[in-house]
Amino acid sequence: MQQIPIILIVLAAASFITSVLFSFLITTTSDNTKVTATIFQQHDSTSSKIKDSKGDTKLVAIHKMNIVPEVKDYHDILSTDVNKVNNKMLFTIELAGDANKNENYETVYVWLIYYTSTAADVTPTADKADQLYTIIIPNFGAGSDFGNIEEGWYLAIFNNTNNSYTLPLSRISDMPKNKVQVFIDPIFVGNPSSTFNYSVSSMIRVNNTVLDKPPDYIVDYVPNNFNSLWKQWFG
Numbered sequence: 080m081q082q083i084p085i086i087l088i089v090l091a092a093a094s095f096i097t098s099v100l101f102s103f104l105i106t107t108t109s110d111n112t113k114v115t116a117t118i119f120q121q122h123d124s125t126s127s128k129i130k131d132s133k134g135d136t137k138l139v140a141i142h143k144m145n146i147v148p149e150v151k152d153y154h155d156i157l158s159t160d161v162n163k164v165n166n167k168m169l170f171t172i173e174l175a176g177d178a179n180k181n182e183n184y185e186t187v188y189v190w191l192i193y194y195t196s197t198a199a200d201v202t203p204t205a206d207k208a209d210q211l212y213t214i215i216i217p218n219f220g221a222g223s224d225f226g227n228i229e230e231g232w233y234l235a236i237f238n239n240t241n242n243s244y245t246l247p248l249s250r251i252s253d254m255p256k257n258k259v260q261v262f263i264d265p266i267f268v269g270n271p272s273s274t275f276n277y278s279v280s281s282m283i284r285v286n287n288t289v290l291d292k293p294p295d296y297i298v299d300y301v302p303n304n305f306n307s308l309w310k311q312w313f314g
Contacts, residue, residue, distance in 0.1 A: 128160040129279075131301045133175055138283075142295045146285040148184055152176025153257075154298040159190075159279045164262070170214065172259040172279060179253050181220040185284035187294050188259045190214035192268055194275035211239040212268045215248075216259055217284075225287045236267045278302065 136155045138147070155175035162169045172188055192212045215235045219225050232253060236246040245267045254260060265271065279301045282294035 128158055129301050130158045131156050131299070133157055136281075136299045139297050140295065141282075141293055141297060142286070144285055144295050146295075148283050148285050148296065150298055151181070153178035153180065154186065154281045154283070156279060156281055156299045156301050159277075159301050161277065166265075167262045168265050168268070170261050170263060172281075174257050174259065177256045178218055178259055179256070181218050183220045183222045185220070185223055185225060185287075185294065186218045187282040187284065188216040189280050189282060190216075191278045191280075192271070192275055193277070194269075194271045196269060196271070209240065210269050210271070212245075213237040213239055214261070214263070214268070216261060217248075218254075223287060225290070234261055236263070238269070 133155060136150050138150050153174045153176035157173040157175055159173070160171045162171070170190055178186060178188075190213070192210075192214065194210050196208050196210050213236070215237065217233050217235075219228055219230050219233070221230045223230065229250075232251045233248050234246065234251050235244060235248040237243075238245050251261065280297055281299045283296040283298060284290075284294035286295055
């Protein structure tokens, strides 16, 4: 299991994933077709895996940038899965390549988790409430030059509901070949019940001078189909 020493690095994107999603949903391709994706996908305790097609990556700019990064095989998501292992939650992204080979820029893998909490999830007197968390797993390449942030893998968890980090940006060990995998104590995502919704995306940041905004490009996302639920939760 990965050891996660806390490194106090300022990660100032308080509305990180909300900004990403709004920007992403209104970004258009060269043929003026709206780029869309499902924000949430329902899962249960017996089937939490989503498969994705190989080779379906597409570089979509969230911000206007002069630098256009090369899409690599490790940006291509093949499947995602959530399992419970020894009272920990194991989040796994299967990739078409080895993300440890990232040399330039910042590659970011983002889990968006949504569920409605119940009394069993929180306290006996608590009311039901919508909960939204973002698990952010960035990798800084050796040639990325992001100031005082050393190359390697990091993990941060943001509570979008309370607008605060449950886990500040923290250094973690390298990933297994062809996957991104982290063990997380359920308390960091509000101790959800066995059923919750999630989506996953891979992103790239090329601007190493501005870290207080979402990454510059989105490359792949799971699930692929879009529905109107985002209007209910973000509208």
